[in-house]
Amino acid sequence: MANKVTLKQIAQEVGLSPSSVSLVLNNRPCRISEENRKLIKEVAARNHYVPNQIARSLVMRESRTLGLIVPNIESRFFASLAGSLEKRCREDGYALFITSSGGSADDDLELLRQLVTRGVDGVFLVVGDEFSDDRALREEVSHLPIPAVMVDRAIEGLECDKVMFDHEMGGYMATRYLIEQGHRRIACLVNARRSNTGRKRLAGYERALREVGLPIDARLEFESEYYIPSAYEASEAVLATDATAVFASSDNIALGLLKRLHEMGKSIPGDISVVSYDNSAADVLFEPALTAIEQDPGVLAEHAFGCMSKRLAGRGGRRAEEVVLEPALIVKDSVLDLTEYS
Amino acid sequence: MANKVTLKQIAQEVGLSPSSVSLVLNNRPCRISEENRKLIKEVAARNHYVPNQIARSLVMRESRTLGLIVPNIESRFFASLAGSLEKRCREDGYALFITSSGGSADDDLELLRQLVTRGVDGVFLVVGDEFSDDRALREEVSHLPIPAVMVDRAIEGLECDKVMFDHEMGGYMATRYLIEQGHRRIACLVNARRSNTGRKRLAGYERALREVGLPIDARLEFESEYYIPSAYEASEAVLATDATAVFASSDNIALGLLKRLHEMGKSIPGDISVVSYDNSAADVLFEPALTAIEQDPGVLAEHAFGCMSKRLAGRGGRRAEEVVLEPALIVKDSVLDLTEYS
């Protein structure tokens, strides 16, 4: 293992003071002779000198490092968000410290503290989606010594920059589309019991129905966790109804539903229409391709970085900024157009 | 935004010196009166004091932070590896700095430097799988001032701790199993042109054939990138052969193959048997469940951390440690047993 080369060592070798070396290597405006300038750079290069960021950030009070906390890095959506965000950060010379909390508010808190004490300049925070007592977390975030941007999910009653997709709108758009295609008995399969976003998507679904005067039928609303097996279990009941279409409020839920449909020999959209959420790569496997509400993680990352960037530059307003992004309806082939037959 | 509380401030408030506060808060053996001890702890707690890790690691020369570089965090396997590794690190009080390089050796190099200058105590390195000129990277790794552990992939000719699955063995096991089930015409679909691991899996496939005296038929060896569409394209040719079974050397390759099989109305294992690699979650969707070679990222993480841990404790030998893990054959229902019919 090689040793770390320090400023002082370079200085010694060149025969100048550490200050001069620092000045030159950082291209600070200063009066150092061209000759010595060259010498310093050459010696630094020859010794593979890289400044110790730890020491630097101690005095500079900035590390050009940002932090990201996601509930679960193994989730496709968060992994993709993390990837996009990291790329975006790097473009501006920031490194991104990605951490994964497991979804509990306690772990979020712990990681947040870790990041802060490790000197990140700002934090992107994706909190768990389940209802939980996040008072401590809220408290911590509001007293943070660095800017924070909440991504994809919010904590109620917390004044903080937020960037998120409109989940209610997503549920609305999906349902609205089904209605426009002539469907009247529309089931939904959502995680409303334990998920905030699920609850919002359900609200959108109901709004769409209400808007056109369709009844909100509790017998058409089904509950599922965000796991394929859970949706698979729940799907049997869904298929026992007279619904002609189903709004599946997440990709995993759609996959569980599809598996069940497949097994029962039902065809899409012949026997039943499906609108999914958050197209994942697994979807490419399906015939027909799934019509879905799509949330591009890249867009989320872009806006989140934008907010952060403003704060870091001190250009953020006093009040928190709130960016609400509209998801997109991607029409493919899993919805039958009933109006053609009328 | 709140301010950061420093040791000195606590000291001031308590009316003692910073040293005393530091000593007490770190539970160092020292003779500070029980009374003051309590006072210090109470004041620190009241002010939500958290030590500045930046300052601490500067003097302690350790940060209790490790770094991980993966080619692509959006890949399921790496995301899972990252998740497991982070959990494992946290158990030992280390934070993990996850970064994603995009797979180029240049970016790997850049990230590696970033991590080092940011003071991580060690690096887990998963390099890109494609052939590339990694001389600079090799050079850098061998001169690193901190321990490094290469995970899942190696750089040729680099003396460095390594933890990886035996890809050749995986290819061998898959093929061997097919042979044992009575198959004689076995095709394979691998990424041997551009991937090191692909090439190894192919070697395993050929060894299994050779071992039982079956001919190695170039007409049964097909090339595919690690993307679903690529495998989908390549699959048509595979199905035009007289093969009774296919060894698909990655999960994505298997998925592309399945999509094509599905479209052609072929059934598994009735028309053709399939052994996949790296079961991904998407597999749960398939009927029948896929027999596959499995590499548990958790196991990889566990061993990688073990190596790192040893090095950090100074218990590592002079020579590099090399851990080769055997993948597991998970038998499910995608392979037809031809011996039953004999």
Next chain:
DNA sequence: TCGTTGTCATCAATCGATTGCAATATACCC
């Protein structure tokens, strides 16, 4: 010879912790 100007480079404080060594205070003994 002294003062002025300009050029090149260094000093020393600072960031927020840690820690070996020294210092002070009190008690106790003869």
Next chain:
DNA sequence: GGGTATATTGCAATCGATTGATGACAACGA
């Protein structure tokens, strides 16, 4: 009261950088 032990606490250097304030030296003019 002088000497020694013991119990508490503080000083100051250190980690590796950054940076405003200062110093040294030469050349030049008066």
